[in-house]
Amino acid sequence: MKINFYKIFVRSPLLLIAPEIVWKIADLALTQKWFWKYISKYFSYSHPNLKTNFAGIELDSPVGLAAGYDKNCKYLSSLETFGFGYLVGGTVTFDPRPGNPKPRMIRIPKQKALINSLGFPGKGLDSAVKVLTNQQMSQAERFISVSGTAIAEITQCIQQLEPFCSAIELNISSPNTKGLRIFQEYDNLKELIEQVNSVRTKPLIVKMPPFKAGDTLNQNNILKLCKLVSEMGIEGLTISNTLPTKNPKLAIGEGGLSGAPLFDNTIRMIKLVKSEISEKTQINACGGISNGKQASEAINAGATTVQIWTSLIYEGPAVVKNIKKELVSNL
Template sequence: MYRFIKPIFFQFDPENVHHFVVKRLKWFNDFFPFGKTILRSTFDVNIKGLEREVFGIKFRNPVGLAAGFDKNGEYVEALSNLGFGFIEVGTVTPMPQPGNEKPRMFRLQEDEALINRMGFNNKGVDTCAERLRILKKKDPTIVIGGNIGKNKLTPNEEAVNDYIKCFDRLFDVVDYFVVNVSSPNTPGLRELQEKEPLTHLLKTLQDRNSKNGISRPILLKIAPDLTDDQLNDIVDIVKSTHIAGVIATNTTIDRDGLYTPAKLSQETGGLSGKPLTKRSTEVIRYLSKKSAGAFPIIGVGGIHSPEDAKEKLAAGASLVQLYTGFIYEGPGVIKRICKGLL
């Protein structure tokens, strides 16, 4: 069915279509008679042998939804009923912010890719935390990750305070954290990937984490555009700060080898989808080998099929996440990947 619907969706602005679809998915899940049952019976994945335990958390299957799709934690239950093994919300910032001016998302159909320059548009951490608190009481079995960032107007020298605010506010309502310093759409953010500021940020969060009695796994999301020397630094930082692992990778600013005409493909923002498949797998493999498998890696970037997921796992990933592949392939891709992994 999605093959017939997708061409219609793709005639309209991608951000507007996104909001249209997820709102109706939520309505169907929450209010349509037997809506939850229909979604679960059609899409849900309850297959023995897919369970994974990674950084102390049990996942019903290794296929998750990447951050950016549900920025405010509004659609977690409905998305979980499509079969995802875990849902990552955000990126969340302390204060609400509108993000960059529209249009800010573009489809590169010839490349099965997206460019976005959303700019951490979200309703603020308080709103997200309250929604997740209600959801966790309703269904504590859904594994939720909290992807946290800084507000656009916060200078980098004060960025750690933004991450602390988000960390503290979400601590009781998420199962793991992701520190996002790799989005290309917040000015200066990627400078926080440098060794000194990144080590300080992660150590600060880890110190706060250990004081809470119950600690949460903290992961670092990195860009695919890092050099080998920078990836070596990432390995050292993960080991020295004792965080739980890495998410590889975020979107790329590279535009090499695209088929889409330059007028569209050269739009400013982060590129995701199939053009990122090879590079994200290379980063996973490099980190896994360089660290001798010392920490788990969540693989994300250009996963559109079971074969793509298998490559990420074979390269050293413990779990995988979808975003652009979910948009291009439709909700059935989750079950297809899970069955393929068996």
């Protein structure tokens, strides 16, 4: 029997500690770049069949890190050693933000899920620019997620961050940030994308909110938004974000569910979105993906790439290599 070092020696003790403290410990470990470079050979796996073209960007593999792990873009050069084809840094906002009151993150280990109500805690645009100016990536592509509630702030973020990335992901879908939902209204989103299109020089991905089976009103609204932005020439859609959920253990009583319970709905959403958008708009599947079989299911449903977040916590860094290996045997 193969011993899973991560699950026995790392995950089990860490599950006893509050999630945000564990996150700080992990960040501390990620500051040791030499260590990650040294052990990167254990995570390395490449195969010609994994090569993927997303919006004209050549990726070594379609497996990406979803936005929100590295909010201030500080650890991307350590995280890339896990073997990602691309990493989404951020979400970066124009001003620094404290985020929502704690507790704002809980685990549901039995379901391999998390619920968070972080609300974009981050150091803001100026800090991200400083960090990125001194950061060298050696293998993976860097994408940056931006968000905000004012169009001028969002366009500022895009203009200042584009020099440091291959693509921008525009997040209009965090369930935890007051005011963000204005861009889930048709006319507001149209105006935002018009303004963004007038300043951007790199591929743009819009990260959409999720819609559940049975919530026809919400589903129709989001599908209309996907069609709109596709017609406006954006290159990608990330389908999708965490699912809004109530939970009394969170200080604000609600947050976004991530991890395994999302997977079936992710596939359903991709199929529906795919039928609404132009061939030119590509899809990043995001929500509940933790193995290669799921990744290939998402690709067969119409996605070009997959992004992971919660499975990195429950499975450890080797999840990236495992997904890639299984993908090759499923392609």
